[in-house]
Amino acid sequence: MRNAKLFAGTSHLALAQRVATHLGAELAPVNLRRYTNRETTVDLGCSVREKDVYILQSGSITTNDHFMEALIMVSAAKLASARKITVVMPYFPYSKQSKKKKRRGAITGKLVASMLTVSGADHIITMDLHASQMTGFFTIPVDNLFSEPTMARWLTEHVLRSRDGNGGDAPGPGGVVIVAKNAGGAKRVTALADRLGTSFALIHTDNAPSTRPFSRAPSTVALHTLPQTPRGPGMFASAVNAIPITSPRAQSPSPLRESLENASNRGSHTDLDLKTIVDAPSKSDSPKCGSTQGCDESTQRSKNGKKSKSRRKMSSAKNEKKTDPVESVVSSMQRASFYVSPLLDAEENPPEPEELDIDDIGSPNSGLEITEVLNRSDDDDDDDVDQSKLLEMVNTPVEESFNEDGSAAQNFEAIAQAAAGIFEQKRLRNPNRLAAVPIESTNSLSRRSTITGGSPGIHRITSGTHLQSDPPLRPPVAVTSWHKKRNARITLVGDVRNKLVLLLDDMIDHPSSFLTAAEHLMMHCGAQAVYIVASHGLFSGSSLGEVEICPYVHKVIVTNSFPIPDELTSASTKLVQIDVAPLLAEAIRRNHNGESISYLFDRNPW
Amino acid sequence: MSSNSIRILAGNSHPALAKLIAKRLGTDLANVTVAKYSNQETAVTIGESVRDEDVYIIQSGCGEINDHLMELLIMINACKTASARRITAVLPCFPYARQDKKDKSRAPISAKLVANMLTVAGADHVITMDLHASQIQGFFDCPVDNLYGEPSVLRYIRENIPDYKNAIIVSPDAGGAKRATSIADHLDLDFALIHKERKKANEVSRMVLVGDVKDKVAILVDDMADTCGTLGLAAKTLIENGASAVYAIVIHGVLSGKALEVINNSMLTRVVVTNTIPHADKKRLCPKLDTIDVSAVLAEAIRRTHNGESVSYLFGHPTI
Numbered sequence: 001m002r003n004a005k006l007f008a009g010t011s012h013l014a015l016a017q018r019v020a021t022h023l024g025a026e027l028a029p030v031n032l033r034r035y036t037n038r039e040t041t042v043d044l045g046c047s048v049r050e051k052d053v054y055i056l057q058s059g060s061i062t063t064n065d066h067f068m069e070a071l072i073m074v075s076a077a078k079l080a081s082a083r084k085i086t087v088v089m090p091y092f093p094y095s096k097q098s099k100k101k102k103r104r105g106a107i108t109g110k111l112v113a114s115m116l117t118v119s120g121a122d123h124i125i126t127m128d129l130h131a132s133q134m135t136g137f138f139t140i141p142v143d144n145l146f147s148e149p150t151m152a153r154w155l156t157e158h159v160l161r162s163r164d165g166n167g168g169d170a171p172g173p174g175g176v177v178i179v180a181k182n183a184g185g186a187k188r189v190t191a192l193a194d195r196l197g198t199s200f201a202l203i204h205t206d207n208a209p210s211t212r213p214f215s216r217a218p219s220t221v222a223l224h225t226l227p228q229t230p231r232g233p234g235m236f237a238s239a240v241n242a243i244p245i246t247s248p249r250a251q252s253p254s255p256l257r258e259s260l261e262n263a264s265n266r267g268s269h270t271d272l273d274l275k276t277i278v279d280a281p282s283k284s285d286s287p288k289c290g291s292t293q294g295c296d297e298s299t300q301r302s303k304n305g306k307k308s309k310s311r312r313k314m315s316s317a318k319n320e321k322k323t324d325p326v327e328s329v330v331s332s333m334q335r336a337s338f339y340v341s342p343l344l345d346a347e348e349n350p351p352e353p354e355e356l357d358i359d360d361i362g363s364p365n366s367g368l369e370i371t372e373v374l375n376r377s378d379d380d381d382d383d384d385v386d387q388s389k390l391l392e393m394v395n396t397p398v399e400e401s402f403n404e405d406g407s408a409a410q411n412f413e414a415i416a417q418a419a420a421g422i423f424e425q426k427r428l429r430n431p432n433r434l435a436a437v438p439i440e441s442t443n444s445l446s447r448r449s450t451i452t453g454g455s456p457g458i459h460r461i462t463s464g465t466h467l468q469s470d471p472p473l474r475p476p477v478a479v480t481s482w483h484k485k486r487n488a489r490i491t492l493v494g495d496v497r498n499k500l501v502l503l504l505d506d507m508i509d510h511p512s513s514f515l516t517a518a519e520h521l522m523m524h525c526g527a528q529a530v531y532i533v534a535s536h537g538l539f540s541g542s543s544l545g546e547v548e549i550c551p552y553v554h555k556v557i558v559t560n561s562f563p564i565p566d567e568l569t570s571a572s573t574k575l576v577q578i579d580v581a582p583l584l585a586e587a588i589r590r591n592h593n594g595e596s597i598s599y600l601f602d603r604n605p606w
Numbered sequence: 607m608s609s610n611s612i613r614i615l616a617g618n619s620h621p622a623l624a625k626l627i628a629k630r631l632g633t634d635l636a637n638v639t640v641a642k643y644s645n646q647e648t649a650v651t652i653g654e655s656v657r658d659e660d661v662y663i664i665q666s667g668c669g670e671i672n673d674h675l676m677e678l679l680i681m682i683n684a685c686k687t688a689s690a691r692r693i694t695a696v697l698p699c700f701p702y703a704r705q706d707k708k709d710k711s712r713a714p715i716s717a718k719l720v721a722n723m724l725t726v727a728g729a730d731h732v733i734t735m736d737l738h739a740s741q742i743q744g745f746f747d748c749p750v751d752n753l754y755g756e757p758s759v760l761r762y763i764r765e766n767i768p769d770y771k772n773a774i775i776v777s778p779d780a781g782g783a784k785r786a787t788s789i790a791d792h793l794d795l796d797f798a799l800i801h802k803e804r805k806k807a808n809e810v811s812r813m814v815l816v817g818d819v820k821d822k823v824a825i826l827v828d829d830m831a832d833t834c835g836t837l838g839l840a841a842k843t844l845i846e847n848g849a850s851a852v853y854a855i856v857i858h859g860v861l862s863g864k865a866l867e868v869i870n871n872s873m874l875t876r877v878v879v880t881n882t883i884p885h886a887d888k889k890r891l892c893p894k895l896d897t898i899d900v901s902a903v904l905a906e907a908i909r910r911t912h913n914g915e916s917v918s919y920l921f922g923h924p925t926i
Contacts, residue, residue, distance in 0.1 A: 103918035133741030183783035598711025
């Protein structure tokens with residue numbers, strides 16, 4: 001390209017390199033460094049005077065650093081008399097925060113847009129914005145590219161038409177159904193369904209009122225029936241008692257209601273001992289029972305004998321990875337909590353699992369945990385509802401609420417004990433690994449949160465490694481998916497029976513909602529297989545590991561707009577990354593030559 | 607709390623709603639003359655002092671939409687130059703809200719333009735209702751309160767639809783699925799989705815129903831009904847799929863073009879709209895129309911904004 005320079009930030013060099021190759025140009029030299037105080041400094045290594053400058057920087061795990069870097073690069077180019085500065089952001093950071101989340105929320109997407117404009121950018125190229133309205137946040141032109149044509153072609157060639165789709169015959173458009181995991185994604189799904197000529201369906205997760213007292217309509221259970229209930233975790237406990245009264249659905253005698261009534265009759269959950277916890281899930285015949293393995297090895301083995309093979313294979317792929325002993329303890333602790341919560345869900349449906357999260361949030365060194373919790377909520381179906389809820393929770397002093405509500409505290413003790421029990425078994429099996437950690441830490445509630453709070457994020461990555469050394473302890477993942485939406489009622493609108501499901505969304509980070517949806521589709525709706533399809537694959541923490549172990553998901557297909565570390569991609573057998581470098585390169589080329597970009601909206605550039 | 611008082615100004619778009627709001631706030635509408643010169647330029651005269659007052663200008667985006675927008679801008683500007691302390695534009699129906707993204711190549715984002723115009727004219731705050739996309743809030747540099755008609759709709763369903771417990775909430779297009787599911791959640795009902803393949807704007811070709819509506823009362827929920835072509839076809843689709851009756855509840859009833867004819871000839875039992883847009887005369891021509899009054903929500907939002915109270919309370923509670 002004449003008179004143009006393509007610079008790359010440090011966020012996604014691999015993609016930048018590919019884009020440069022497609023353009024037949026070299027990446028312009030730039031020196032990006034950090035001062036010791038972590039300030040970023042930029043040194044453009046060539047003249048940009050009267051040149052068109054393209055700066056490629058995607059959002060990444062270290063979003064703020066990379067965004068700052070992009071701003072500084074733009075500013076540097078501006079000061080160096082560049083003629084026009086175009087920022088290419090395949091994944092636009094903060095794009096999920098594009099509207100006020102009900103109350104006092106910031107529209108951070110708009111702030112980011114303003115910052116880019118103020119720094120001197122003249123043009124933005126991005127891809128699959130979370131909400132296309134975001135183009136209106138800018139006062140400069142924005143090209144919002146669509147990965148859909150690229151995606152559709154890949155799906156046509158490799159899923160609809162090929163024979164390697166999970167070993168089966170090509171399903172063809174008739175055998176594929178595209179599913180949205182929440183109502184917000186319905187439009188996206190219908191668009192792709194129209195393009196591929198397939199049918200579509202919609203999953204709706206209806207959170208029972210007790211799980212969302214802070215949503216748009218706080219008029220639900222908790223506030224109406226219990227006006228004096230203190231805000232915060234305590235109110236969930238009371239809300240349990242209230243459910244049968246107000247929820248019309250609970251009028252009919254249902255196991256849920258019975259269990260709720262039992263719970264309320266007892267008043268406290270002290271009798272919820274390890275035994276009940278172990279027994280409860282084995283009644284159901286879903287692979288949920290895997291979670292009991294820590295307690296009852298033999299049952300577990302027989303049940304999961306078939307699957308263990310594949311799991312071993314998977315874990316062997318990861319076994320080179322080193323595991324820090326503390327991290328592994330943390331991960332096991334996390335899993336321990338996963339073990340318990342779904343069981344409670346099945347048996348009691350109490351509010352306590354909600355408090356598992358809160359416990360983490362409220363712990364003294366909780367700053368980092370808050371980040372993690374919010375991350376998780378990122379892929380919630382209705383982010384506005386859930387995020388506002390989470391934020392409220394973050395601000396609630398937890399210890400207090402526990403004291404207010406004895407049953408909650410006691411029940412939590414039971415959970416902690418169960419966790420400790422599982423943990424103890426694990427320790428005995430594997431003494432070396434855990435030697436570094438004081439055992440008593442697992443018995444105490446506060447200790448637990450301290451540990452969890454200590455190393456957020458990282459410990460989740462190690463969970464895959466963990467499995468290998470410890471086969472009897474069973475997959476946390478299928479379980480993690482439930483511990484979030486305990487009181488959720490999942491409904492599928494549409495038909496997926498004996499079809500290949502493409503579970504579509506615009507981005508995937510923590511996959512819990514995807515996994516819950518996949519589980520529902522496979523277990524209750526008779527889907528043949530589930531592929532997750534998303535434009536942006538963020539996969540923070542151990543997300544990829546969780547997808548990997550989840551038996552209900554067979555493939556996860558994303559573009560390479562967001563940088564995923566190589567060691568993660570190579571360890572995953574299910575991940576497929578579709579290259580969007582040609583699309584970006586073509587957009588840059590057309591932009592530079594003053595050609596129409598809209599050509600790319602429904603066609604493949606090559 | 608400021609010592610200044612509320613001044614409600616009304617444009618020509620929806621005087622009835624403005625009167626209702628003023629009545630609820632226990633004040634009168636300020637004396638404003640909005641007229642046109644013979645060359646069709648808008649002339650605004652503010653008949654009383656607004657110096658240091660908290661001014662609320664009520665103007666909906668409907669009818670002669672450009673004239674009304676221009677009126678609003680000129681009124682804002684007149685108040686600004688007349689030293690009003692704060693000017694809040696109250697737009698029950700935000701004009702140009704549907705042009706909120708570049709959905710086609712070279713399409714303008716007119717909603718952003720309107721936002722800029724309001725800000726430039728001197729609006730310090732905007733109150734609106736059920737924006738077509740909440741992201742429009744981000745188009746502004748001043749605070750925007752996006753009120754919801756949902757609580758009022760929920761109350762209407764509970765009170766006015768017989769046997770609503772046997773109903774199913776249906777979204778007439780994929781984009782409105784979220785709204786429909788939210789209502790379905792609150793009423794503890796199932797929901798279904800109609801997907802329309804659109805060839806041209808305001809023209810619907812084929813409809814696919816996803817979900818089971820057999821022997822149920824279908825309640826179509828949408829944020830805006832313009833020509834009602836979608837609603838008419840959706841009702842037909844629902845009846846064909848076994849729905850026992852079809853209601854439609856829409857926040858902004860633009861009802862332009864052949865809308866009334868379409869509704870009268872359709873299978874719809876009733877079409878319910880809020881009074882963000884005047885439709886008194888249309889009601890006479892179309893007996894199936896019914897109204898949800900949202901003046902209380904707007905009045906309460908104005909009162910709360912003036913007194914510095916939280917507006918988010920209104921998101922979940924219907925006002926009496």
